[in-house]
Amino acid sequence: MKDSLKTWRSCIGSFGDIVAYQLLSKTVLSLLLMLLQKLAMLVLASTGRVAVTTGDFMFLFTTWQGVLLLLFGFISLYFYVVIDINTKIVFADKLLKNEKYTLFSLFKDSVSTLPRFFTPGGALVVLFISLLAPLTGVGIYISLTKNLKIPTFISSVIQATPLYRVIYSFAIVLLVAVAVLLIFSIFAIVIDNLKAQDAFSLSRRLILKNWKTYLKQTLNYCLSAAVGGFVAIVVGLVLLVIVACVGADLIKEHERMCVVFLVLLIIAAVALFNFIGSFCYIVRMSRMYYTYQDREDEIPFKQKKGRWLVLPITGFITVALLFCSAFVIDTRFDAIFSNEIPVLIIAHRGGGTEAPENTVEGIRKAIDAGAYGSEIDIQRTADGYYVVNHDGTFSRLCGVNKKPEEMTLTEIKNLVISDPLFPDKPAQVATFEEMVEAAKGKIVLFVELKGNTADQQMVDDAVSIIREHRMQEECVLISLKYDIIDYAETTYPDIRYAYLMFASFGDVASLNCDYLGLEEESATVATVDAIHSQNKKVLVWTPNTESSQRYFLLSEADAIITDNISLANTIVQELKERSDIMMFLDWIVKNFVS
DSSP: OHHHHHHHHHHHHTHHHHHHHHHHHHHHHHHHHHHHHHHHHHHHHTTTOSEEEGGGTTHHHHSHHHHHHHHHHHHHHHHHIIIIIIHHHHHHHHHHTTOOOOHHHHHHHHHTTGGGGSSHHHHHHHHIIIIIHHHHTOSOOOGGGTTOOOOHHHHHHHHHOHHHHHHHHHHHHHHHHHHHHTTTHHHHHHHHOOOHHHHHHHHHHHHHHHHHHHHHHHHHHHHHHHHHHHHHHHHHHHHHHHHHHHSHHHHHHTHHHHHHHHHHHHHHHHHHHHHHHHHHHHHHHHHHHHHTTTOGGGOOOOOOOOOTTHHHHHHHHHHHHHHHHHHHHHHTHHHHOOOOOOOEEEETTTTGGGSSTTSHHHHHHHHHTTOSEEEEEEEEOTTSOEEEOSSSSBHHHHSBOOOGGGSOHHHHHTOOBOOTTOTTOOBOOOBHHHHHHHHTTTOEEEEEEOSTTOSHHHHHHHHHHHHHTTOTTTEEEEESOHHHHHHHHHHOTTSEEEEEESOEEEOGGGSSSSEEEEEGGGOOHHHHHHHHHTTOEEEEEOOOSHHHHHHHHTSSOSEEEESOHHHHHHHHHHHHTOOHHHHHHHHHIIIIIO
């Protein structure tokens, strides 16, 4: 505990230098990333593409331009590791050794470590830090990918399947074990100039020899952080009580502004804590790296005098800015915030969890629930008809391990759907025409062109059926395959189209479609704004939990596709009845917490 508190004090004493480093490093990284993006976009433009998405990802592995784009991406990760991580390690090492430094010397020393990572082992370090460490939440990871997550549509399948859940849990445990065993590798590479393989061996030996001490020190560090946070909260509450007693009438008169200011102050305090905490973690790990090797004599770690005035001055300026912000927000509250929820609700696979999936009954339930739309999946049969089914076969719902294209319509009509959620409600596999007739004049159909038979013929036939029923304004054709969406939009512009994706690079807003369907993790504020700037709409699929639905219902998305439309309706009603304070808190969560 004592060592942890000493580390925190030293980091706070170096607050001014940390701020300068963070500003400079983020500026340098932004410029480098901007340059690489420009070069990547030029390469992409040479192929006639505006973006690469999950619908055509093989382009990255089958063309020299795609390989070059992957190389640019890998270089970006290298730059982030060197500037975002290695510079911090060099900085921490100088601090521990009480050596003089300048920001220029820190970056110079950090850049000099770059060649050490141009080896197979070094590349593994970069990949682990960039892609795997964020998934486990253990070890060191770069700011570029710190929010990296498994897409929700994949994680939901994992959680719903016991075997996948066991395999996933085992994989995470294994990755955590690897992260802990190799946690000192990057310190060995940066501080002692070891080769990657030697660094791996050293880290493994240090952890295995000192694992009890490591666990104890990790717990102490977490405890010291918790104690610091608790003390800060207590001090804050005491100050609030004092202020409340002194100016009770004033606070009552400006209650909303005071709450806004308090929330902004808490966010600033948490941000400051994280800001210093990330650097303190590197300092602590560097100290452990030395002590585990009995090299304490190399790190006198004298208490740094520091520029202690920087912190209170920064705090005073921050509080003043937060107060001005609270005043502006309070005076313009009605113009900034609204209880209106314009985001539309689309039922997934017919009626979501309200009825057996992809059935006519599902369409009726979606209509009864007041949903704007209903998403369904169509596939072509062996004799050229179109039936509604999500999976590649009928095994899960009908117990028949055959693909739609291997069966005739008559054979499929003899199947019985037994949805696990509705075992007592058997249903018949519906045709596309039956779903269109059930929806006509009542709900918008979002028709996904699904499976192996999703091709230009399916587009032609689907458009023909839609026109035959005069449903041009009530149907949207959607697909994970961009080539058929591009064909459809070019050939039949009177129908609306949506392209679904869960990862992309480039100018996705310029893709040839009316809607972009974004998986939850890829539906960032920047991406949504870029799509809207091209007068296109955004669908988000498939937020099913209360937290994710609430987030996207409050976002700038145009619609969400969800299985749980009843929950979504309940949340919408609650959001419309929020108080001013709750509106502000929701805005804070959306912009600063999620």
